[in-house]
Amino acid sequence: MENPSVGILTSIDWNSNGWKKFPTQEDIDTSNFKYVQDSKITQTFLNFGHNDFPADDNGYFWGNFPQLWSKTPQVKNIEIILIKAVNWKDKNNYIIGMYVFPIFKKDTNLPSGIPEMKTREVNVGAFPKDIHLLENYVQLTSENKGKFLPKGKDLGMQGFNYLTKENVLRILDEMTLLNPQDKKLSNIKLRLIQTLNKKVSFVR
Numbered sequence: 133m134e135n136p137s138v139g140i141l142t143s144i145d146w147n148s149n150g151w152k153k154f155p156t157q158e159d160i161d162t163s164n165f166k167y168v169q170d171s172k173i174t175q176t177f178l179n180f181g182h183n184d185f186p187a188d189d190n191g192y193f194w195g196n197f198p199q200l201w202s203k204t205p206q207v208k209n210i211e212i213i214l215i216k217a218v219n220w221k222d223k224n225n226y227i228i229g230m231y232v233f234p235i236f237k238k239d240t241n242l243p244s245g246i247p248e249m250k251t252r253e254v255n256v257g258a259f260p261k262d263i264h265l266l267e268n269y270v271q272l273t274s275e276n277k278g279k280f281l282p283k284g285k286d287l288g289m290q291g292f293n294y295l296t297k298e299n300v301l302r303i304l305d306e307m308t309l310l311n312p313q314d315k316k317l318s319n320i321k322l323r324l325i326q327t328l329n330k331k332v333s334f335v336r
Contacts, residue, residue, distance in 0.1 A: 138328055139212040139295035141227070141281070142199045144176040146217045150265065151180040151228075154248040162220035165198060175253045178245065179215070180229060182260040185245045193263060194242060194254035195231065199292045201238075201255060210234065211327055212300055213256060216272060216287075225287070226269035227303060232262040232320050233327070264320055268310040270303065280306075297328050 145163045147155040154177045168174045179195035187193045213231040235257045244252040304321050
């Protein structure tokens, strides 16, 4: 039986202000996203603003994940979105954080909360307790991506990668190794493992 997919690894553009406010002009100018290059606009600038900006009436905070607009994921069994970004300063690709137990929407606009832009497009929500930006990011290298991705897969350049339970747990273990004092990470990891262990086997 094929290993089921329980996670997604997707990309956003780099934000030197921690995805808590609008990025620097240099972030915009050096973005590896063509839409950002052409329009000089990014919609990912508050993806980790969950501690500084309000959740919606149901308690969800919303982010924007461009790769999940262009190709709709099979979301029924997805329990975690892991987020990577290329740092233009050192050219390295890093897993920077996560949305756990996400919900998905399309064609949704919210007030941005910042003066640079009136509204922002969003497509993924999670409770603030389930959204986390790492202090120490996980660098993706040719050596470790083989254990972080399903067998035979490479990093999606235009799209996202589905991840098995084993992939997700290996990435979380690496996060823990790099952030041993991170209590929120430990709490998220424990609750996610408990959820994954209860899941009935399925095939995507």
